[in-house]
Amino acid sequence: MAETTTRPEQERICNLVPSRNTETDWQFHQAIASGALAAPAALPASVDLRKPWWDIGDQKNTGSCVGWGSTDGVARYMFAMANRLPQNAKLSPRFTWMASKETDQFTTRTETMIEGAGTTLKAAVDILRRFGAAPETMLPFNIVTAMYTGDEDTFFATAATRKIAAYFNLQRNLPNWRGVARTTRPHPGRTQR
Numbered sequence: 001m002a003e004t005t006t007r008p009e010q011e012r013i014c015n016l017v018p019s020r021n022t023e024t025d026w027q028f029h030q031a032i033a034s035g036a037l038a039a040p041a042a043l044p045a046s047v048d049l050r051k052p053w054w055d056i057g058d059q060k061n062t063g064s065c066v067g068w069g070s071t072d073g074v075a076r077y078m079f080a081m082a083n084r085l086p087q088n089a090k091l092s093p094r095f096t097w098m099a100s101k102e103t104d105q106f107t108t109r110t111e112t113m114i115e116g117a118g119t120t121l122k123a124a125v126d127i128l129r130r131f132g133a134a135p136e137t138m139l140p141f142n143i144v145t146a147m148y149t150g151d152e153d154t155f156f157a158t159a160a161t162r163k164i165a166a167y168f169n170l171q172r173n174l175p176n177w178r179g180v181a182r183t184t185r186p187h188p189g190r191t192q193r
Contacts, residue, residue: 015118067097
């Protein structure tokens, strides 16, 4: 019988705060009606989004789950599937995570440096919509001493080339998620920037 080795699990910080004012978010049916997504012909019973080029990032013992989920989990996948980002290119979860903490509706004091201070997914996608996603090469997740040390305007100009146009709140509605998974490419009638 083979011996199984296990490694101790790191303590994980999940500091996701529930988003507020979601009743004003655009919904799935509005994505279909606007042409942002093509209506799926039929919803599949299941969808497997795994890809051979996809590797799973590790937030380690940080509170960066919002950055990983929004930027590495959704934005990177959607940009790669739309051929707007090479499959091997990485985006910076650190940028989205920290920018969300700086600008969310809960910010009344500086807490970017506090791991346990939470933020919302809505704040993260607002960062991706307003500023875009920074490349991992400009602001790596694993840092030794300094974060991004280049020109501030260059950083934001580079991130701006990866803006999302909009987001739609799919709620906790499994058919909506299946519909989006089935139509991973932008609607053929829409011009993409």
